[in-house]
Amino acid sequence: MPIRRFARRTHRDAARLAAAGEHRSALPAFAAAAAEYRERLAGHPGDRGSREDFADLLASAAASHTAVGDYAAAFAAERERAQVADALGAVGAAKARQRMDLAESAVRAGRLLTAAVQADAALNALDDTDPNDPAGAGFADLASALARAARVFGRAADPDLAVAAADQAARMLLAAGRQDALLRDSLRLAAALHAAAGRGAHARGAKELLGKYFPDAEPLTAPNLVTLRTALETAAGRGAFDDPALVRRLCPDPAGREAPPTVTARCDLGLAAVALHAAEPAVAALVAPAPGIGWRIATEVHYLLAAADRHGERNLHLNFRDHGPVWVAMLMALAEDGKRGPLMADLAHALAGLCDRLHTRHAAPEYEPLMRSAQRFIAAHPDR
Numbered sequence: 001m002p003i004r005r006f007a008r009r010t011h012r013d014a015a016r017l018a019a020a021g022e023h024r025s026a027l028p029a030f031a032a033a034a035a036e037y038r039e040r041l042a043g044h045p046g047d048r049g050s051r052e053d054f055a056d057l058l059a060s061a062a063a064s065h066t067a068v069g070d071y072a073a074a075f076a077a078e079r080e081r082a083q084v085a086d087a088l089g090a091v092g093a094a095k096a097r098q099r100m101d102l103a104e105s106a107v108r109a110g111r112l113l114t115a116a117v118q119a120d121a122a123l124n125a126l127d128d129t130d131p132n133d134p135a136g137a138g139f140a141d142l143a144s145a146l147a148r149a150a151r152v153f154g155r156a157a158d159p160d161l162a163v164a165a166a167d168q169a170a171r172m173l174l175a176a177g178r179q180d181a182l183l184r185d186s187l188r189l190a191a192a193l194h195a196a197a198g199r200g201a202h203a204r205g206a207k208e209l210l211g212k213y214f215p216d217a218e219p220l221t222a223p224n225l226v227t228l229r230t231a232l233e234t235a236a237g238r239g240a241f242d243d244p245a246l247v248r249r250l251c252p253d254p255a256g257r258e259a260p261p262t263v264t265a266r267c268d269l270g271l272a273a274v275a276l277h278a279a280e281p282a283v284a285a286l287v288a289p290a291p292g293i294g295w296r297i298a299t300e301v302h303y304l305l306a307a308a309d310r311h312g313e314r315n316l317h318l319n320f321r322d323h324g325p326v327w328v329a330m331l332m333a334l335a336e337d338g339k340r341g342p343l344m345a346d347l348a349h350a351l352a353g354l355c356d357r358l359h360t361r362h363a364a365p366e367y368e369p370l371m372r373s374a375q376r377f378i379a380a381h382p383d384r
Contacts, residue, residue, distance in 0.1 A: 004050050007036035011057050014064075023064040030061040041084075048088065055085040055098075062105060072342070072384070075109035078102040093141040095125040100148045110342030112156035113299065113350055117306045119152040120263040124310070131168065134175040143172035146261055147182035154189050157263070158228045158300050160254035163193040165261035167202075170209065179213050187213070188220040196222035199255050227251070231296040232282075238290075240282040250275060250304075263300075264307040272308035273316050273323050275301050280330040287333045298330050302350065324358045325367040328374055335377045348381035 014029035037054035040047060058081035065074035082102050090098060099122035106115035122145055129138035146169035153162035170186040173179075191206035210217055229251035235241035249267050252260055260266040279301045287294030305327060308316050316323055331351055335344070351374050363371060 004036075004040055004047070004053070007033045007040065007050075007057075008053060010036065011053065011060075014057075015060055018060060018064050018067075023067040026064050027061070027068070030057060030064060033057055034061065045087075051084055051088060055081050055088070058084065059101065062101070066105070066108065071105070071108040071110075075102075075105040075111060076384075078105040079114075092125060092128075093138060096122045096141060096145045098122075099125065100145055100152075103152045104148065106346075107152055107155050111346040111349075112343055113302065113346045115152050116156040116263065116299070116303050119149040119156075120303065120307055121310060123149055123262045124264055124307075131172060134172075139172065140176050140178070143169055143176055143178065144182055147173065147186045149262070150186055150189055154193070154223045156299075157303060158296070159193050159197070159223070159225055160227045160229065160251065160259075161261065161263065161266070162223075163190055163197075164254050164259035166190040166193070167206075167259065168261045170206070174209075184210070184214045184217050188217060192220040192222040193225075194255070196225050197227075197254075202255055226292050226296045227254075228296060228300045231293045231300075234290065234293050235282040235286055235297065238286065240285040241278065243278050246271070246275065246278055263303045264311070266304070269304070269308040269311055269313045270315060272301075272304045272313060273319070275304060276323060276326055276330065280326050280333075283330050284333045287336065295334060298334055302327070302331065320357065321361045321363060324354055324361065325363055325370060328354050328358070328367075329370055332370065332374055332377065340381070344381045345383055348378045349383045352378050352383070 010029050010033035014026040014033060017023075017026035017029065034054070034057060037050055037057065040050045041054065044050065058077045062074040062077035062081065065071070065077060078101055082098060085098055099118050103115045103118035103122060106112070106118060123142075126138055126142045126145055129142040130136045131139070131142060133139060146165050150162050150165035150169055153159075153165055166186040166189040170183060170190060173183040173186065187206050187210040191203050191210060194200075194206060195203035229247060232241055232247045232251070236244065236247070249271060252258070252266065279297050283294045283298045287298070305316065328351060331347060331354075334347060335351075355371060355374050355378070358367075358371065
């Protein structure tokens with residue numbers, strides 16, 4: 001297998017350069033080896049060894065791209081890694097680490113929709129882990145994944161999810177005897193978000209632990225503070241949303257011990273389609289006068305729908321021909337502000353997946369104008 005031997009040799013050369021800090025010099029070698037692996041797998045898709053080697057190479061290439069500040073290329077490498085590795089059937093901690101690597105690269109690249117969806121998928125890979133048993137299998141992996149997810153959610157999702165993930169991660173890391181950067185970041189994020197939300201006692205508790213274990217740590221400025229609850233209540237106050245019971249079901253108390261730290265855990269996934277049909281008119285009405293509110297509602301409902309879709313939620317799947325166009329319409333409302341850049345490319349990527357599925361499901365004729373608008377938006381924001 002000369003192609004694989006050449007690819008592995010080139011990969012080793014690139015890895016040595018990267019290990020020495022010569023990341024720019026390593027990147028051409030990574031690219032050459034990647035081309036060889038692609039050629040190999042095109043002809044031998046069942047070559048598990050080459051697939052494993054290629055996935056490892058892409059992870060290394062992503063790290064080098066990140067080291068030189070090329071976050072878009074790092075994201076592209078991590079996304080290709082996920083595609084290559086899917087056929088390997090990774091489960092549990094291995095799958096969680098891979099998906100979280102993709103989520104973190106997406107945040108750095110400004111691909112916030114992908115970031116939140118992949119962070120949630122990473123945590124789902126550890127669903128069988130008991131978060132209350134420090135001696136149990138996978139406990140340390142779940143603690144690490146929650147800490148990493150908290151950082152992603154802090155940038156890309158509902159602050160209430162971020163603070164719940166940070167709180168649980170900190171408890172688990174302390175129970176596991178971990179006093180590392182993940183604990184520091186979880187405590188900093190928890191302290192900032194609790195303080196910004198007016199939860200003084202919780203903020204003081206996190207700050208005390210931060211001072212105890214990391215006395216030199218700088219305080220964190222809280223990121224975006226528009227929670228889903230705030231957004232929905234604001235929409236209700238403006239007459240654009242009228243389902244207080246749904247607010248309660250979608251937005252549990254973020255400060256409780258049972259606060260959901262993941263998108264998937266925030267409610268019964270059967271509510272995803274219900275939330276979509278309630279939220280879409282609110283997003284359409286508010287995204288222009290109150291973009292922060294409209295974006296928060298739309299993105300959180302999108303994340304919930306993605307989670308329900310990933311878990312095969314029956315109503316969403318069986319009636320996708322009805323729900324899918326409303327999902328597209330909600331996301332298209334975000335496309336109307338004329339913005340460009342990686343977030344819009346990410347929005348176009350999400351829309352492309354939905355439109356492809358609706359094409360195969362033969363969406364009703366009345367949605368043709370919507371689908372044409374979506375296709376124009378997708379074409380204007382190519383997914384590089």
